[in-house]
Amino acid sequence: MTSAAKHVDEARLWGRHMDMAAIGARTDGGVNRQALSAEDARARALLVEWARSLGFDVASDPIGNLFVRREGTERGATPVLTGSHLDSQPTGGKFDGAYGVLAGFEALEALQLGGIVTRRPIELVAWCNEEGSRFAPGAMGSAAFAHALPLETALAIKDREDKTVGAALAEMPTLPPRPLGFPVHAYVEAHIEQGPVLEREAKTIGAVTGIQGSQWFTVEVRGAEAHAGTAPLRTRQDALKAAVAMIAALETWMADETDRVRFTVGRLDVSPNSPNTVPGRVVFTIDFRHPDGAVLVRLGDGIERICHENARGCAVTVTKNFDAPPCAFDPRIIDTIEQSAAILGLSRMRLPSGAFHDAKHMVDLCPTGMIFVPCEKGISHNPVENAKPSDLAAGARVLATVLEELAR
Amino acid sequence: MTSAAKHVDEARLWGRHMDMAAIGARTDGGVNRQALSAEDARARALLVEWARSLGFDVASDPIGNLFVRREGTERGATPVLTGSHLDSQPTGGKFDGAYGVLAGFEALEALQLGGIVTRRPIELVAWCNEEGSRFAPGAMGSAAFAHALPLETALAIKDREDKTVGAALAEMPTLPPRPLGFPVHAYVEAHIEQGPVLEREAKTIGAVTGIQGSQWFTVEVRGAEAHAGTAPLRTRQDALKAAVAMIAALETWMADETDRVRFTVGRLDVSPNSPNTVPGRVVFTIDFRHPDGAVLVRLGDGIERICHENARGCAVTVTKNFDAPPCAFDPRIIDTIEQSAAILGLSRMRLPSGAFHDAKHMVDLCPTGMIFVPCEKGISHNPVENAKPSDLAAGARVLATVLEELAR
Numbered sequence: 001m002t003s004a005a006k007h008v009d010e011a012r013l014w015g016r017h018m019d020m021a022a023i024g025a026r027t028d029g030g031v032n033r034q035a036l037s038a039e040d041a042r043a044r045a046l047l048v049e050w051a052r053s054l055g056f057d058v059a060s061d062p063i064g065n066l067f068v069r070r071e072g073t074e075r076g077a078t079p080v081l082t083g084s085h086l087d088s089q090p091t092g093g094k095f096d097g098a099y100g101v102l103a104g105f106e107a108l109e110a111l112q113l114g115g116i117v118t119r120r121p122i123e124l125v126a127w128c129n130e131e132g133s134r135f136a137p138g139a140m141g142s143a144a145f146a147h148a149l150p151l152e153t154a155l156a157i158k159d160r161e162d163k164t165v166g167a168a169l170a171e172m173p174t175l176p177p178r179p180l181g182f183p184v185h186a187y188v189e190a191h192i193e194q195g196p197v198l199e200r201e202a203k204t205i206g207a208v209t210g211i212q213g214s215q216w217f218t219v220e221v222r223g224a225e226a227h228a229g230t231a232p233l234r235t236r237q238d239a240l241k242a243a244v245a246m247i248a249a250l251e252t253w254m255a256d257e258t259d260r261v262r263f264t265v266g267r268l269d270v271s272p273n274s275p276n277t278v279p280g281r282v283v284f285t286i287d288f289r290h291p292d293g294a295v296l297v298r299l300g301d302g303i304e305r306i307c308h309e310n311a312r313g314c315a316v317t318v319t320k321n322f323d324a325p326p327c328a329f330d331p332r333i334i335d336t337i338e339q340s341a342a343i344l345g346l347s348r349m350r351l352p353s354g355a356f357h358d359a360k361h362m363v364d365l366c367p368t369g370m371i372f373v374p375c376e377k378g379i380s381h382n383p384v385e386n387a388k389p390s391d392l393a394a395g396a397r398v399l400a401t402v403l404e405e406l407a408r
Numbered sequence: 409m410t411s412a413a414k415h416v417d418e419a420r421l422w423g424r425h426m427d428m429a430a431i432g433a434r435t436d437g438g439v440n441r442q443a444l445s446a447e448d449a450r451a452r453a454l455l456v457e458w459a460r461s462l463g464f465d466v467a468s469d470p471i472g473n474l475f476v477r478r479e480g481t482e483r484g485a486t487p488v489l490t491g492s493h494l495d496s497q498p499t500g501g502k503f504d505g506a507y508g509v510l511a512g513f514e515a516l517e518a519l520q521l522g523g524i525v526t527r528r529p530i531e532l533v534a535w536c537n538e539e540g541s542r543f544a545p546g547a548m549g550s551a552a553f554a555h556a557l558p559l560e561t562a563l564a565i566k567d568r569e570d571k572t573v574g575a576a577l578a579e580m581p582t583l584p585p586r587p588l589g590f591p592v593h594a595y596v597e598a599h600i601e602q603g604p605v606l607e608r609e610a611k612t613i614g615a616v617t618g619i620q621g622s623q624w625f626t627v628e629v630r631g632a633e634a635h636a637g638t639a640p641l642r643t644r645q646d647a648l649k650a651a652v653a654m655i656a657a658l659e660t661w662m663a664d665e666t667d668r669v670r671f672t673v674g675r676l677d678v679s680p681n682s683p684n685t686v687p688g689r690v691v692f693t694i695d696f697r698h699p700d701g702a703v704l705v706r707l708g709d710g711i712e713r714i715c716h717e718n719a720r721g722c723a724v725t726v727t728k729n730f731d732a733p734p735c736a737f738d739p740r741i742i743d744t745i746e747q748s749a750a751i752l753g754l755s756r757m758r759l760p761s762g763a764f765h766d767a768k769h770m771v772d773l774c775p776t777g778m779i780f781v782p783c784e785k786g787i788s789h790n791p792v793e794n795a796k797p798s799d800l801a802a803g804a805r806v807l808a809t810v811l812e813e814l815a816r
Contacts, residue, residue, distance in 0.1 A: 230601070262637055
C-alpha cells in the first residue's frame with residue numbers, strides 16, 4: 001500500500017457523504033440538490049469549509065466550477081486535477097457526482113495526513129451543473145472550462161422560471177477567481193458506475209476505457225387547442241397524440257437486439273395540460289446514446305425525419321441540443337488505474353461508461369481517465385441509489401495512489 | 409317580436425362580454441379565469457355589481473353557485489332558472505360559459521326595461537367550476553346543486569397546490585346564503601355551440617336535443633427511475649414509454665369510421681420530468697365521450713384492460729372519475745326554443761351537444777333545455793374562440809322569449 005492510500009479513512013469518507021446528502025435531502029432518502037440552487041450553495045460552502053480547515057486554497061472560475069488546491073513543490077508545474085460534481089437530479093441519490101468530489105477530497109486529506117510531498121500541485125474540482133436537469137445542457141461547467149461551450153452562451157441559459165445561469169451564479173458563495181481552461185497535467189474522475197456491470201462481475205474497481213456517444217434533442221409539437229367534447233377527431237391537430245405517435249415510431253427505429261441503444265424521453269410537457277382541452281403544444285426531450293460512433297450517427301440522423309413523418313398535421317421543430325461522439329480515455333491513465341488497483345490488491349476490470357461525465361470534456365485538454373466503483377443493482381438517478389462504504393473507500397485509495405503517481 | 413326580446417341590446421351584450429373578458433385576459437386574446445381564482449372572484453364581483461345596479465337580489469349557495477333573482481308576482485312560485493358559468497379553461501376564450509351568464513343577464517335586463525311582469529320569478533345562475541381544469545371534476549357546482557355530488561366531497565377536492573375547494577371558496581365575495589337544490593320550474597342554458605355544425609349549416613339558433621355521454625379517467629403509471637445513459641432498455645420500467653404504449657393502443661381501440669367517438673388525453677404529467685432520468689411515474693387523463701349509451705359503455709369498459717395490457721412491467725391504476733350516460737332534454741323546452749326562434753324569424757335546427765354542460769345535472773331536477781349559437785369554425789377551449797355579436801344577441805332574444813313564456 002502506498003503512503004497516501006494508507007491514510008484514506010472509510011468512516012470519514014462515508015461520514016462526509018452523509019453530511020453532504022443532508023443538504024437537499026428528500027424524505028424518500030434521496031437528494032434534490034439541483035445546480036445553482038440554495039442547496040447547491042450550501043454544499044459548496046460545506047466543501048469550502050472542509051478545504052480551508054485543512055489549509056487548502058479555494059477558488060472559482062467564471063462558470064462556477066469550484067477548485068480546492070494542494071500545492072506541489074515545483075513552482076509553475078501544471079496541476080493534476082480530480083473531481084466530479086455536487087449537483088444532483090431532482091430525484092437523485094447520495095453518490096452520483098458527490099462521490100467523485102468527496103473521494104478526491106479524501107485523497108487530498110490522505111496526502112496531507114501522510115505528509116506526502118508531490119512535485120505537481122493536485123487540485124480538486126466540483127464542476128458546475130453536471131446534471132443539466134435545471135439548466136440544459138448538462139456538464140455545463142466542464143464544457144465551459146474546456147471551451148466547448150462559450151461562456152456567454154452558458155451564462156444566458158435559462159431555467160423554467162426564466163432565471164439565467166448568470167443570475168443563479170451570483171447567489172453562490174464568493175471565492176477568489178480562477179480562469180477557465182487553465183493548463184492541466186492530467187484529469188482523473190472517480191464515480192459510481194451507475195450501471196450493473198461491476199456488481200454483476202463482482203469487481204471493486206472499474207478502469208474506464210471511455211464514454212459512449214450522446215445526442216440530445218428537444219422536440220416541439222405545435223397543434224391546435226380544441227374542445228375535447230366537440231372537436232371531431234379527424235379535424236384535430238392534437239399535439240399529444242402526435243407526440244405519442246413520434247415516440248412510438250422512434251421506439252421502433254431504435255429497436256436493438258443487442259440492447260446497447262439507450263433511448264429515453266425523460267421530459268414531456270403538455271400545454272395547456274387540461275383534461276378537457278385537446279393539447280395545443282407538447283415539448284419533449286430525447287436522450288439517445290450509443291458506444292459505436294457510426295451507429296450513433298445513423299440512428300440519430302433518423303430522429304428528425306421520424307418526428308416529421310408522425311406529425312399528424314401538427315408543426316414540428318426538432319432541435320439537437322448536444323452531440324458528442326464516443327470518446328476514448330488515455331491508455332496511460334487506464335494503465336495507471338489498473339496497476340494502482342493491483343498494488344492495493346483490489347479486483348478490477350476495464351469497462352466503458354454508459355453515462356456521460358465531465359471527464360468527456362477534459363479529454364480534449366489533457367490525459368484523462370475515470371475510476372468506477374459498484375453501486376447497488378446499478379441504480380442511479382433515483383433516491384434509492386446506494387453504494388458500499390468499503391467500495392467507496394477502495395475507489396478513494398486507488399484515486400489517491402493514481403494522483404500521487406501522476407503528481408510525482 | 410315579443411316584449412322582452414325587443415329590449416335585448418346587441419351592443420350592450422357585446423360590451424359586457426368584453427368587460428368580462430378583461431378579467432383574466434391573456435395576451436393572446438384568450439381568457440384564463442379558472443374556478444375560484446382571484447380572477448373568478450373579480451368576475452363574480454362584477455356580476456353582483458351589475459345585478460344590484462338593476463335592483464336584483466343576489467345570493468350564493470354552499471358550493472359557490474351565484475344567483476341573481478328577478479321577482480315574479482306569485483308568492484312562492486318556483487323560479488325559472490337560466491345561466492351557465494364564468495370560469496374558463498387556463499387557455500380559454502371569451503364566450504364559453506360567459507355567454508350563458510351574460511345572455512341570461514341581458515334577458516333579465518330586457519324584461520326589466522320592458523316593464524314586463526311575470527308570474528314566476530326568473531333567476532340567473534353562474535355555476536361554480538364548470539371547467540374542472542383546476543378542481544376536477546367539472547360541472548361541480550351544478551352537480552352539488554342537483555345532489556349528484558355530495559357537498560362535503562366537493563369541498564374537500566384539492567387543486568395541484570393542495571388547496572381545497574372549501575378554502576378557495578372562502579376567498580370569493582360573501583353573499584346572502586341560498587340552499588342547494590331548491591325547487592326549480594325549468595332550466596334553460598344558452599351557450600356557444602363549441603362545435604362546427606351551426607356554422608356549417610348556416611343556422612343561427614340550435615335547439616339542443618341532449619348531451620352525449622362522458623366517461624373521465626385518471627391513469628397512474630408507476631415505473632422505476634433510472635439513469636438514461638446506463639440502464640439497459642430491457643431492464644427498465646419506463647413509465648412514459650408505458651403511457652405512450654397505452655395511449656397508442658387506446659387510439660386503436662377507439663378507432664371510429666363515423667368519427668363520433670371523442671377520445672382525448674388532455675393532461676399528462678411526468679415525474680421527475682428530467683431529460684436524463686427514465687420517468688418513474690406518469691399520470692394522464694382520459695376524456696371519452698359518445699352520443700350512444702351502449703357504445704359509451706362498451707368502449708369505456710375496455711380502457712382499464714388496455715392500460716394493463718400495455719403496462720410493460722409498470723404498475724397501473726385506472727380510476728374512473730366521472731361516468732355520465734347520454735341525456736335527453738325535455739321535448740317541451742326544445743319545442744319552446746324552436747317556436748321562439750321561429751317567432752323571431754331566426755334560422756334554426758335541432759342538434760345534440762358534443763360538450764358537457766351544467767344543464768346535464770338539471771335534467772334530474774326539472775324540464776331542461778339549451779340554446780346554442782354558432783362560434784367561429786367551431787373552435788372553443790382556445791384563446792381564438794370567437795362569435796358574432798349578432799348571433800349572441802339573437803340567442804339572447806330567443807332566451808328572453810323562452811324565459812318570458814316559461815315564467816308566464
